[in-house]
Amino acid sequence: MDLINRTSHGVWQTLDEVLEQREDICKCEQCRYDMACMALNNLRPNYFVSKHGSVYAKLVELSQQSRTDVLIEVTRAVDRVSNNPHHLD
Numbered sequence: 001m002d003l004i005n006r007t008s009h010g011v012w013q014t015l016d017e018v019l020e021q022r023e024d025i026c027k028c029e030q031c032r033y034d035m036a037c038m039a040l041n042n043l044r045p046n047y048f049v050s051k052h053g054s055v056y057a058k059l060v061e062l063s064q065q066s067r068t069d070v071l072i073e074v075t076r077a078v079d080r081v082s083n084n085p086h087h088l089d
């Protein structure tokens with residue numbers, strides 16, 4: 001059995017999409033994790049139990065409202081972290 005957080009899946013997916021459209025900012029591992037962490041701390045978790053360890057796309061899909069919330073928080077986190085990155089140059 002496994003606990004899968006739909007919000008977490010949505011945040012990583014959305015983060016990839018948002019970063020793909022941004023040429024101007026750092027996309028190193030530290031920055032990407034900081035962005036995901038910040039977004040997830042501002043969103044409600046949305047867990048379900050996965051019985052066989054396999055995750056079906058349909059099960060991890062977020063509702064339209066949740067996707068909108070995720071996009072807002074991810075965009076905000078990308079702006080904040082890219083303006084004040086924690087990575088070591």
Ligand SMILES: [Zn+2]
Pocket residue numbers: 026027028029030031032085087
């Ligand atoms: Zn960075």
